[in-house]
Amino acid sequence: MDETTRIALLARVLGDGAPAAGVEVGIGDDAAVLEAPRPGSRLVWTIDEQVEGVHFRRELLAWRDVGWRSFMAAASDVAAMGASPWCALCAMVLPGDVDGAVLREIALGQREAADAVRAPVVGGNLSRGPAVSLATTLLGTCERAVERRGAEPGDGVWLAGRVGLAAAGFAALARAREGGREARGAQAATDAMPPALCEAVDAWRRPRALVAEGRAMGAVARAAVDVSDGLARDAGHLAEASGVRVVLDESALRSDAALIAAAGALGADPLELALHGGEDYALVAASRAPIPGFRRIGEVREGRGLALRDGAGERSIEPRGFDHFAT
Amino acid sequence: MDETTRIALLARVLGDGAPAAGVEVGIGDDAAVLEAPRPGSRLVWTIDEQVEGVHFRRELLAWRDVGWRSFMAAASDVAAMGASPWCALCAMVLPGDVDGAVLREIALGQREAADAVRAPVVGGNLSRGPAVSLATTLLGTCERAVERRGAEPGDGVWLAGRVGLAAAGFAALARAREGGREARGAQAATDAMPPALCEAVDAWRRPRALVAEGRAMGAVARAAVDVSDGLARDAGHLAEASGVRVVLDESALRSDAALIAAAGALGADPLELALHGGEDYALVAASRAPIPGFRRIGEVREGRGLALRDGAGERSIEPRGFDHFAT
Numbered sequence: 001m002d003e004t005t006r007i008a009l010l011a012r013v014l015g016d017g018a019p020a021a022g023v024e025v026g027i028g029d030d031a032a033v034l035e036a037p038r039p040g041s042r043l044v045w046t047i048d049e050q051v052e053g054v055h056f057r058r059e060l061l062a063w064r065d066v067g068w069r070s071f072m073a074a075a076s077d078v079a080a081m082g083a084s085p086w087c088a089l090c091a092m093v094l095p096g097d098v099d100g101a102v103l104r105e106i107a108l109g110q111r112e113a114a115d116a117v118r119a120p121v122v123g124g125n126l127s128r129g130p131a132v133s134l135a136t137t138l139l140g141t142c143e144r145a146v147e148r149r150g151a152e153p154g155d156g157v158w159l160a161g162r163v164g165l166a167a168a169g170f171a172a173l174a175r176a177r178e179g180g181r182e183a184r185g186a187q188a189a190t191d192a193m194p195p196a197l198c199e200a201v202d203a204w205r206r207p208r209a210l211v212a213e214g215r216a217m218g219a220v221a222r223a224a225v226d227v228s229d230g231l232a233r234d235a236g237h238l239a240e241a242s243g244v245r246v247v248l249d250e251s252a253l254r255s256d257a258a259l260i261a262a263a264g265a266l267g268a269d270p271l272e273l274a275l276h277g278g279e280d281y282a283l284v285a286a287s288r289a290p291i292p293g294f295r296r297i298g299e300v301r302e303g304r305g306l307a308l309r310d311g312a313g314e315r316s317i318e319p320r321g322f323d324h325f326a327t
Numbered sequence: 328m329d330e331t332t333r334i335a336l337l338a339r340v341l342g343d344g345a346p347a348a349g350v351e352v353g354i355g356d357d358a359a360v361l362e363a364p365r366p367g368s369r370l371v372w373t374i375d376e377q378v379e380g381v382h383f384r385r386e387l388l389a390w391r392d393v394g395w396r397s398f399m400a401a402a403s404d405v406a407a408m409g410a411s412p413w414c415a416l417c418a419m420v421l422p423g424d425v426d427g428a429v430l431r432e433i434a435l436g437q438r439e440a441a442d443a444v445r446a447p448v449v450g451g452n453l454s455r456g457p458a459v460s461l462a463t464t465l466l467g468t469c470e471r472a473v474e475r476r477g478a479e480p481g482d483g484v485w486l487a488g489r490v491g492l493a494a495a496g497f498a499a500l501a502r503a504r505e506g507g508r509e510a511r512g513a514q515a516a517t518d519a520m521p522p523a524l525c526e527a528v529d530a531w532r533r534p535r536a537l538v539a540e541g542r543a544m545g546a547v548a549r550a551a552v553d554v555s556d557g558l559a560r561d562a563g564h565l566a567e568a569s570g571v572r573v574v575l576d577e578s579a580l581r582s583d584a585a586l587i588a589a590a591g592a593l594g595a596d597p598l599e600l601a602l603h604g605g606e607d608y609a610l611v612a613a614s615r616a617p618i619p620g621f622r623r624i625g626e627v628r629e630g631r632g633l634a635l636r637d638g639a640g641e642r643s644i645e646p647r648g649f650d651h652f653a654t
Contacts, residue, residue: 001652002650006652028568031373031405031472032373033369033408043361045358045361046357047417049418049462051456054456055454122372125376125462127376127377128378130378130380130458131458133420133460135418140358148356226357323330325333325423
């Protein structure tokens with residue numbers, strides 16, 4: 001299958017359907033053309049890239065999930081700024097052994113994710129390379145963008161979505177794989193799992209960018225970040241950018257029944273998963289007022305760094321989330 | 328060097344300097360934030376990715392050239408729509424053996440290119456991976472975007488920049504490499520080359536997106552494309568999208584003295600290089616009126632496909648430019 005045929009396949013899967021508002025030229029030209037959004041609004045713009053062997057392994061994910069996750073990771077960045085996804089470009093690097101059927105599955109996953117957040121793919125790029133790599137750039141719009149900086153002492157720390165569950169799902173899949181059960185394709189690995197782990201696996205395979213929660217947050221939050229690399233690491237980014245100390249309540253991080261059940265099935269500590277497990281794409285915000293769809297998990301104080309408190313007192317915690325180049 | 332240190336290095340090299348007009352949040356947050364451009368204007372948006380072993384080889388290019396070329400390839404797409412580059416996001420995939428010094432050189436090349444087209448890097452993404460891969464997404468603005476479709480019979484075909492010279496430069500470098508001369512770094516391979524080939528090598532190492540020419544074209548051209556994969560292939564895209572036949576003048580494609588000299592030094596046919604050599608990032612436009620900075624190289628006719636004419640007559644030509652997945 002040559003490049004032209006592949007591009008035609010992608011255009012059919014990704015470009016089919018009604019054009020999005022404001023999109024004048026979509027897939028098939030040198031670049032996409034968009035109408036300028038309403039005066040006074042903000043464009044929020046991100047790029048994320050997911051690489052085979054680093055962000056995913058073929059034996060743990062269906063190709064459709066690979067496409068979905070790569071798109072959602074970018075959509076989550078836009079949600080974390082309080083913006084609504086508008087449209088996307090997807091650049092794919094594919095080894096020669098990725099055939100048309102696989103390409104179609106990847107594109108279908110991207111398309112499902114694009115439909116879920118209502119941000120169609122309007123262009124992209126296709127290249128050969130040594131491993132599958134999917135770069136997604138997404139534009140969103142909002143009236144007011146919520147940055148990482150801006151949290152103030154006295155603000156509450158608020159969480160939308162879950163933390164730790166995706167990491168539990170990844171661990172469960174990796175163990176099933178080590179145990180010899182073939183995890184590729186749909187259900188082979190999860191059939192033998194307890195329901196608590198199936199929910200966790202689903203959280204890892206099919207994360208959802210919290211777009212509605214992000215929009216709700218945009219009206220009131222002073223600062224926000226999405227949790228891609230672990231709560232401790234990402235809340236630490238917010239603390240550092242804002243020049244404040246973030247203190248998390250241990251009890252609030254131990255209250256998710258699904259996480260407790262999954263951790264129990266794995267023999268893991270739910271608090272460890274909640275603090276250091278990534279890829280849930282939850283949102284963390286600092287706000288004086290409650291935010292619809294969020295629950296309170298701590299508070300902002302004067303100082304620096306990140307801490308955890310329980311009935312007995314408070315202790316500093318160090319981020320241990322994912323680092324691409326940790327030595 | 329861990330991820331945080333690498334990102335700090337990139338922020339210093341890429342983010343230093345006055346912020347661009349309309350950029351409210353640059354490097355360091357979940358996403359960049361931009362002011363909506365002037366009402367009625369168009370956003371032109373592209374993504375391009377350059378992969379080690381496919382678009383470049385470490386032994387033929389300095390890392391700074393790798394950064395420059397990857398940025399210019401994206402900028403050329405924006406120029407080809409008649410738009411002015413505004414700002415960019417760069418996603419890098421790096422193997423573990425790419426150290427801080429190399430990363431700095433890549434970023435310096437991106438920065439030089441960004442400065443040359445006045446479109447600062449306002450964010451990006453960093454990931455580990457099996458080979459160096461640089462994805463650049465660029466936003467541009469214009470009053471009116473020039474698409475590939477729209478050429479009409481009777482239009483002239485106009486060219487800005489050169490075609491074939493970069494391919495001659497690549498061939499010269501590859502031969503020097505085979506001949507045992509070490510081409511990595513600055514000048515080792517080109518020192519022994521005749522001047523005609525040095526100019527060609529420079530065309531391949533340091534292409535320039537034709538931004539001013541693209542803007543001039545925006546006012547008058549009916550259709551346009553940039554030449555990344557070879558004139559025959561890309562002019563063929565324009566013909567196909569417009570539903571017309573493009574007829575190129577052989578004499579016009581044989582008139583570039585630099586190309587004739589380089590082809591002579593290589594023992595190659597300048598016409599072959601001009602038709603099928605890629606990576607010059609010239610612009611081809613269809614226009615009734617002359618376009619400042621362009622020269623006429625043919626005409627648009629009724630029909631389909633691509634042809635070459637000389638004093639003796641006209642013959643159809645097939646594209647043979649670069650295909651990532653040609654079998």
